[in-house]
Structure formats: C-alpha cells, structure tokens
Amino acid sequence: MGFSFGKDVRMRGFTETLSVEEAWKRFTENVNIKKMEVEEVDILQSLNRVLAFDVFSPFNIPPFNRAAMDGYAVKAENTFGASKTNPVILRVVGSVEAGKSSNVVVGDMEAVKVSTGAVMPKNADAVVMVEYTEVLDGEKLVVYSPVYVGANVSKAGEDVKAGEKVLSKGTVLNPHDLGLLAALGFKKVKVFRKPKVAVFSVGDELTDLGENRRLLNGKIFDSNRYFLLSAIKNIGGEALDLGIVGDDVEKVRLKLLEASSKADLTIVCGGTSVGEKDLVPKAVSQTPNSKIVVHGVSIRPGKPVALASVNGKPAVLLPGYPVSAMVGFHLFVRKIFCRMLDSPQLENLCVVKGKIIRSVPSNLGTRDFVRVSLRKVGEEVYVEPVRISGAGVISSMVKADGFVVVAEDREGLKEGEEVEVILF
Amino acid sequence: MGFSFGKDVRMRGFTETLSVEEAWKRFTENVNIKKMEVEEVDILQSLNRVLAFDVFSPFNIPPFNRAAMDGYAVKAENTFGASKTNPVILRVVGSVEAGKSSNVVVGDMEAVKVSTGAVMPKNADAVVMVEYTEVLDGEKLVVYSPVYVGANVSKAGEDVKAGEKVLSKGTVLNPHDLGLLAALGFKKVKVFRKPKVAVFSVGDELTDLGENRRLLNGKIFDSNRYFLLSAIKNIGGEALDLGIVGDDVEKVRLKLLEASSKADLTIVCGGTSVGEKDLVPKAVSQTPNSKIVVHGVSIRPGKPVALASVNGKPAVLLPGYPVSAMVGFHLFVRKIFCRMLDSPQLENLCVVKGKIIRSVPSNLGTRDFVRVSLRKVGEEVYVEPVRISGAGVISSMVKADGFVVVAEDREGLKEGEEVEVILF
Numbered sequence: 001m002g003f004s005f006g007k008d009v010r011m012r013g014f015t016e017t018l019s020v021e022e023a024w025k026r027f028t029e030n031v032n033i034k035k036m037e038v039e040e041v042d043i044l045q046s047l048n049r050v051l052a053f054d055v056f057s058p059f060n061i062p063p064f065n066r067a068a069m070d071g072y073a074v075k076a077e078n079t080f081g082a083s084k085t086n087p088v089i090l091r092v093v094g095s096v097e098a099g100k101s102s103n104v105v106v107g108d109m110e111a112v113k114v115s116t117g118a119v120m121p122k123n124a125d126a127v128v129m130v131e132y133t134e135v136l137d138g139e140k141l142v143v144y145s146p147v148y149v150g151a152n153v154s155k156a157g158e159d160v161k162a163g164e165k166v167l168s169k170g171t172v173l174n175p176h177d178l179g180l181l182a183a184l185g186f187k188k189v190k191v192f193r194k195p196k197v198a199v200f201s202v203g204d205e206l207t208d209l210g211e212n213r214r215l216l217n218g219k220i221f222d223s224n225r226y227f228l229l230s231a232i233k234n235i236g237g238e239a240l241d242l243g244i245v246g247d248d249v250e251k252v253r254l255k256l257l258e259a260s261s262k263a264d265l266t267i268v269c270g271g272t273s274v275g276e277k278d279l280v281p282k283a284v285s286q287t288p289n290s291k292i293v294v295h296g297v298s299i300r301p302g303k304p305v306a307l308a309s310v311n312g313k314p315a316v317l318l319p320g321y322p323v324s325a326m327v328g329f330h331l332f333v334r335k336i337f338c339r340m341l342d343s344p345q346l347e348n349l350c351v352v353k354g355k356i357i358r359s360v361p362s363n364l365g366t367r368d369f370v371r372v373s374l375r376k377v378g379e380e381v382y383v384e385p386v387r388i389s390g391a392g393v394i395s396s397m398v399k400a401d402g403f404v405v406v407a408e409d410r411e412g413l414k415e416g417e418e419v420e421v422i423l424f
Numbered sequence: 425m426g427f428s429f430g431k432d433v434r435m436r437g438f439t440e441t442l443s444v445e446e447a448w449k450r451f452t453e454n455v456n457i458k459k460m461e462v463e464e465v466d467i468l469q470s471l472n473r474v475l476a477f478d479v480f481s482p483f484n485i486p487p488f489n490r491a492a493m494d495g496y497a498v499k500a501e502n503t504f505g506a507s508k509t510n511p512v513i514l515r516v517v518g519s520v521e522a523g524k525s526s527n528v529v530v531g532d533m534e535a536v537k538v539s540t541g542a543v544m545p546k547n548a549d550a551v552v553m554v555e556y557t558e559v560l561d562g563e564k565l566v567v568y569s570p571v572y573v574g575a576n577v578s579k580a581g582e583d584v585k586a587g588e589k590v591l592s593k594g595t596v597l598n599p600h601d602l603g604l605l606a607a608l609g610f611k612k613v614k615v616f617r618k619p620k621v622a623v624f625s626v627g628d629e630l631t632d633l634g635e636n637r638r639l640l641n642g643k644i645f646d647s648n649r650y651f652l653l654s655a656i657k658n659i660g661g662e663a664l665d666l667g668i669v670g671d672d673v674e675k676v677r678l679k680l681l682e683a684s685s686k687a688d689l690t691i692v693c694g695g696t697s698v699g700e701k702d703l704v705p706k707a708v709s710q711t712p713n714s715k716i717v718v719h720g721v722s723i724r725p726g727k728p729v730a731l732a733s734v735n736g737k738p739a740v741l742l743p744g745y746p747v748s749a750m751v752g753f754h755l756f757v758r759k760i761f762c763r764m765l766d767s768p769q770l771e772n773l774c775v776v777k778g779k780i781i782r783s784v785p786s787n788l789g790t791r792d793f794v795r796v797s798l799r800k801v802g803e804e805v806y807v808e809p810v811r812i813s814g815a816g817v818i819s820s821m822v823k824a825d826g827f828v829v830v831a832e833d834r835e836g837l838k839e840g841e842e843v844e845v846i847l848f
C-alpha cells in the first residue's frame with residue numbers, strides 16, 4: 001500500500017471549528033490584508049472599478065441658469081393675467097441658442113427667444129413655452145398664458161452645487177456614476193488597482209481542459225479553477241491562472257511561493273481537509289513566513305476551508321468539492337476584496353424574500369447554506385430548495401438562484417416560513 | 425434672429441404618443457432586429473456572454489462511482505452489527521488513490537483503502553469512514569460502526585446524467601455555469617457575437633471631456649455618451665464611440681450613415697424632441713432606407729424618445745436630458761439586446777419590495793419612472809422617492825437605487841403603499 005492513515009490524522013481532525021465571525025477575526029488579526037494602491041484610468045476604463053477618492057463637484061450643474069424648454073425668456077411679472085382671450089404683447093429683442101454665450105438682456109415688456117439648454121438672458125426669470133405664444137411681424141410676441149417666476153428654468157446648481165460631495169470613496173462605479181463624473185468633466189478617474197489573485201488546484205485526479213474531452217479512468221476535469229478565475233473577474237480582481245498541481249507537498253510548496261510572489265491573494269482549491277492527501281496545510285507549514293491561521297469553519301458545505309498567511313500575504317484554501325469551494329469563495333474572498341479595495345459596498349448582496357416550500361433540516365451549531373431556486377406566482381415568491389446536501393453536486397449551483405442561510409441557532413427551516421435568499 | 429419657431433412645430437408636437445407596448449410592437453413590426461451570429465470563444469472569455477446552444481452533458485458526473493470520504497470500500501452487509509464493543513474484522517486487500525485507475529475487487533469480508541474521489545473498487549457498495557476504523561498488523565481492519573449500502577459513495581451520474589440538458593441557449597454565463605462547462609470538459613464555448621452599438625451625441629452646447637475641466641460659457645460636458653457607452657458594455661455589447669455632432673442636419677445625417685454601417689444598432693442622444701433644433705428625426709427622414717417608426721412614448725421622463733430604422737438597421741433616438749436618456753435606454757435598448765442575443769434572461773430585472781414613505785403624484789395615461797433609494801430598518805424596507813421630477817437631474821440617478829414604475833392607470837402612489845423597486 002502506498003499510503004496509510006496515521007492515528008494523528010483522526011486526532012487532528014477538526015477538533016476546533018470556528019464560526020464565520022471568529023474565523024474572520026482570527027484571520028484579520030494574524031494576516032495583513034494590504035489596501036490596493038491608487039491608479040488613474042480613463043473614465044471609460046473606470047466602469048465597475050472602485051473609486052479611490054471622494055468626489056466633490058468643481059462647479060455647479062447646471063453651470064448657469066438655463067432654459068428648460070424651447071420658448072421665450074421673459075420677466076414673469078409681465079405675463080401675469082395673460083390668457084387666450086386677453087394675451088400680453090411683448091417685444092422680441094434677441095435670441096440665445098443652446099451652447100452659445102450671450103450678453104443679451106431682457107428689459108420690461110421684452111422677450112428673448114431661447115432654445116432648451118440655452119443660457120438665460122440677464123434679468124429674465126422665466127420661460128414661456130413656445131406652445132403658448134405666437135409671433136407677429138417677426139418681433140411682436142403674443143403670450144397666451146402667464147408663467148410664474150422660475151417657470152421652465154433650471155437654476156445654476158439645481159442638480160449639483162459647486163463643492164458638493166457627489167460620490168464616495170469605495171463606490172463601485174456604475175454607468176450612472178460615469179455619467180455624473182463626465183458631467184463634472186472628469187476624463188481620468190482615480191480608482192484602486194485591481195487585486196491580483198493567483199489560483200491553482202491540487203489533486204492527482206484533476207485533468208485540465210484540452211482539445212478533446214476524453215477523460216482517463218479515475219480522472220475528472222478541474223472545474224473549480226474555472227469557477228474561481230471567473231468569479232474573481234466578476235468581483236473586480238485580476239485572476240492569474242497557475243494551473244493544476246498533483247498531490248505532492250513539495251510541488252504545492254513551490255507553487256505557493258510562486259503564487260504569493262506574483263499575487264496579492266492566493267487561492268488554492270483542493271487538498272485542504274484532514275485526510276493524508278490533504279497536503280496543502282502541510283505545504284503551508286513548510287513555507288517560510290507562512291502559517292495556517294484558521295482550519296475548519298462551522299459551515300455546511302465548506303467546513304474544511306482554511307485561511308492562511310503565505311509569505312506574509314493572505315491565502316484562502318478551499319475544499320475540492322465544488323459547492324464547498326463556491327460557498328468558501330462567497331464567504332471569505334468577497335470579504336478580503338472589501339478590505340483590499342476599501343469598499344463595504346462589495347459585500348452588499350442582493351436579497352429577495354419568499355416562502356420556502358419544503359422544510360429543510362439543519363444542525364445546531366453549523367451555518368448551513370441551502371441552494372434554492374425562485375419561482376414567482378402572482379405576488380408571491382416561492383423558494384424551492386434545489387438540493388439539501390451533496391457538496392460535490394455542481395449542477396445544483398447552476399440550477400439555484402441563490403442561497404438561504406440557516407443560522408447556527410436554528411435546527412432547520414419550516415415549510416411556509418418566510419426566508420431571505422441571497423442571490424448569486 | 426438665426427432661427428424661428430414655425431407653426432408646423434407646434435402642430436407636429438406629440439399629437440400621438442404610444443404606450444411602451446404599442447411602441448415596441450410598431451418598432452419590431454417595421455424594423456428588422458437581426459440575431460447575432462455564433463462565435464466560439466475560450467471558456468474564460470465566455471464569462472457574462474450569452475450561450476448560443478443548449479448544452480447536453482456528454483458523460484456522467486461523476487464519471488464513475490467514487491468514494492466521497494477517506495476510508496475503506498467494503499460490502500455494506502459485512503459491517504452490519506459492528507459496534508465499538510463488538511467490531512467487525514475485515515482484510516485489507518489493496519488501495520485506490522484518487523486519480524488512479526484500478527482493477528482491485530472487494531470480496532466477502534474484504535476492504536480496500538480509498539481516498540476521497542477515488543474510483544470505487546468492484547463489488548464494493550459503501551465506504552467506512554477512516555474515523556470508525558483501526559488497522560492492526562497492516563492488513564487487519566477493525567470496523568467499529570456499520571454502514572448502509574451507498575454510504576459515503578457518489579454514484580456515477582448522481583450530479584449530471586449523460587445526455588442531460590444542463591444549460592439552455594440564451595443563458596448569460598455566470599461563474600457557476602463556467603464551472604459546470606469545465607466539469608463537462610468544454611474548453612471552447614459557442615456564444616452569440618456581442619452586438620456592436622454606435623453612440624453619438626447631438627448638440628452645439630456639448631463639450632467633450634478633455635485634459636482640463638474648463639467650460640466655455642453656455643456649454644456643458646456631454647455626460648450621456650459616457651453613461652450610454654458604459655451601460656452598453658454592462659449589458660454585453662461592444663460600444664463604438666462616435667463622439668459629438670453639432671446642431672447640423674447634414675452632419676447628423678452623415679454620422680447616422682457612419683454609425684449604421686459600422687454597428688448593429690445606433691443610439692443617438694439629444695435633438696430628438698419637437699423643437700426646431702431637434703433635428704435628428706429630420707436627418708433620419710433624409711437618409712435613404714431610413715424612417716422614424718415611433719416618435720413620442722407615454723413615459724415620464726423620456727417622452728420624446730424615438731425608434732427608427734436607419735439604413736435598414738435599428739436605431740434608438742434618446743432625449744438629451746440625462747434621466748430621460750437613462751429611462752429610454754433601460755426600456756428599449758435592453759429589449760433590443762434580448763432579441764439580438766435571443767436571451768429573455770437579459771430582461772430579468774432584480775426587483776425588491778418595500779413601503780414607499782412619501783406619496784408620489786402621477787398623471788393618468790403616462791407610465792412614470794420614479795427614482796427611489798432604499799433603506800432597510802429591521803425587517804422593513806423603506807422606499808424613498810429621490811426626486812419626483814427634473815429629467816435633467818443627473819445626480820438623482822446616482823443617489824437612487826432604482827425605479828418604481830407608476831402604471832398608466834394610476835394617479836400616483838400613496839404613502840405606505842407596498843411597491844416594487846426595479847434595481848439598476
């Protein structure tokens with residue numbers, strides 16, 4: 001026999017599994033999660049990046065009082081009492097088109113033609129919409145309706161005041177934010193550098209994707225790495241693919257060194273439980289300036305997850321079972337990104353409420369992540385558990401829309417109970 | 425005066441505004457929205473792309489019966505009755521490691537050592553976890569606990585059966601989907617080509633972003649284009665930036681030709697209302713093989729939106745007011761993408777329910793889009809209108825978390841009413 005289970009393996013076991021909060025506390029107390037440096041990028045490159053500074057408006061928006069409608073800029077009081085049968089006659093003394101500067105002034109009983117967006121002429125305080133006017137002889141304006149002071153005018157600073165804080169550091173920039181930054185004239189935007197995350201998988205049973213889809217007996221395709229590389233991309237990281245390493249402590253150790261030298265965070269998938277083939281913790285312990293800080297968390301699935309320091313940098317060791325790996329990722333890697341990018345927003349999850357349609361058992365003392373799918377019938381949202389157990393069942397993650405979390409102090413969920421679903 | 429409002433302008437007006445559904449129907453009946461071609465990309469490049477085929481599993485997952493735990497593969501019946509005080513003794517006849525093929529067979533009262541993920545030896549139907557065993561003299565296995573048939577074994581096809589449909593055409597591929605595709609051995613994935621969308625803005629008042637942030641009097645920075653270019657990217661399109669065109673029908677016409685020859689869809693922002701400076705519809709009417717199909721939709725803000733055919737291809741003409749442009753985009757461009765990418769999923773919006781904390785007025789016959797922000801207090805979600813009106817108020821979109829839609833047959837929302845918020 002090429003290998004044996006020593007007694008030490010069983011005794012090591014997971015004698016101590018920590019709660020998620022305890023695990024996180026111990027990790028952050030023992031491992032330095034460095035904040036990313038700031039870099040300046042073109043505004044269109046800043047989409048979905050994390051803003052690195054508070055943005056204060058350098059000027060008013062709009063920058064000037066402007067016409068909000070096509071029509072005539074007037075003194076409002078001159079139009080009071082105007083009606084269809086008893087119109088007011090004003091004299092047209094000029095015009096301002098949008099985008100043009102102008103020194104034209106509106107005097108008493110005068111009007112200036114304006115197009116939407118035009119600078120309001122001096123002394124005018126309202127715009128009569130073109131629909132309520134008629135022009136006679138090119139300069140006599142017949143006004144059929146009164147306007148109040150400020151009517152159809154956008155005041156300077158009405159949208160944003162000069163000096164106002166419009167966006168906060170840590171914002172993940174969406175298209176609306178980019179629109180606002182453009183309105184303020186920002187061609188370049190300061191954002192946090194994308195965290196570099198190195199990923200590799202461990203296991204003799206793993207085959208990498210290749211030109212054909214043949215598997216040798218006993219082998220499976222490495223799926224976790226592709227989940228991880230793309231999930232990292234989606235939360236704003238730069239993923240480095242370091243491939244697959246066989247079950248060999250020394251090779252894992254060398255790969256850990258490579259990963260930690262190239263990346264800000266290392267994620268290893270597989271080989272992290274307490275069987276003798278679970279050699280990643282062993283490899284960490286043989287690497288200088290490295291240690292396992294947490295090994296075993298009270299979650300299901302995902303219990304064998306470990307958090308470590310490798311070469312002074314953070315590392316997350318995920319179990320090889322696909323669903324365990326995914327839960328471990330959603331729980332810890334997002335949190336690490338929040339720290340690196342100084343952005344609490346990254347942890348905001350989209351939550352939907354609904355009624356669970358089947359009871360779900362769960363153990364006291366463990367936080368269970370139940371995969372569920374959603375179905376909307378009329379006003380009611382029904383939550384259906386996709387599969388209660390089976391950490392290896394990758395198809396369940398595809399069928400599921402999200403997780404329901406069963407807290408440590410609950411022995412399960414009751415049919416018909418209202419639950420919160422954390423959407424993927 | 426350099427320009428004049430003719431009577432025709434007022435009479436044209438929006439005598440006919442269509443409902444969103446009517447507008448969409450007329451558009452799709454008159455304009456050919458072409459489905460994108462299929463292209464094959466590397467699996468990691470397929471993230472967030474739209475799958476172009478139904479995926480059937482070419483084999484079982486797992487591909488073979490496998491050990492789900494470290495331990496010993498046995499015939500379950502041989503362990504019945506085993507206990508701490510009255511263990512069963514089996515003979516260890518071999519071992520199988522994960523990733524290795526093996527011809528080892530388990531006979532009566534025999535056991536084979538297995539690690540998690542290993543191929544199950546022939547005739548074995550259960551795995552005794554290593555924790556419940558002890559080895560004496562290297563080959564005597566003491567079993568302290570019975571196992572049932574199938575215990576700690578993942579059956580071939582338990583996750584996915586050969587021939588099973590696992591993903592549907594039209595799926596927007598997320599990291600979980602990529603994990604599944606990798607498990608099935610797909611190195612390349614067929615997806616729909618990204619729609620090319622050309623964007624330009626129209627208006628003499630617009631200044632493009634530049635090295636400094638100075639604005640001449642009467643000018644504003646073009647913000648809509650940056651919103652649009654990034655929003656297109658976020659829904660899976662390839663955005664082509666065609667810059668700003670001044671208020672000149674001939675220049676707009678040439679730009680329309682350029683846009684429609686380079687892109688699958690053209691989006692023009694500004695110049696689409698009924699003022700005389702609203703020259704985009706005019707430019708469309710002067711372009712061969714082009715026509716305005718819809719002009720004016722019963723929405724607020726966003727009423728002046730127009731849908732057109734330019735050079736036989738679809739075009740969306742958005743108002744220049746930022747919020748109107750954003751509403752028009754969310755309403756129509758997403759829908760066009762659904763057609764081009766054959767993916768109804770693209771229109772699934774994330775919806776959250778909550779209580780509106782202030783009444784909101786609205787006009788009968790108009791679909792109103794009310795910008796709101798969300799606040800969670802305990803179990804309750806409070807929905808606060810950010811600003812009821814002001815189509816130009818770009819800051820409101822940044823402060824808002826989403827829209828509440830007030831239907832055409834409602835005269836507003838009542839304080840305390842439960843509403844659905846469509847999240848951005």
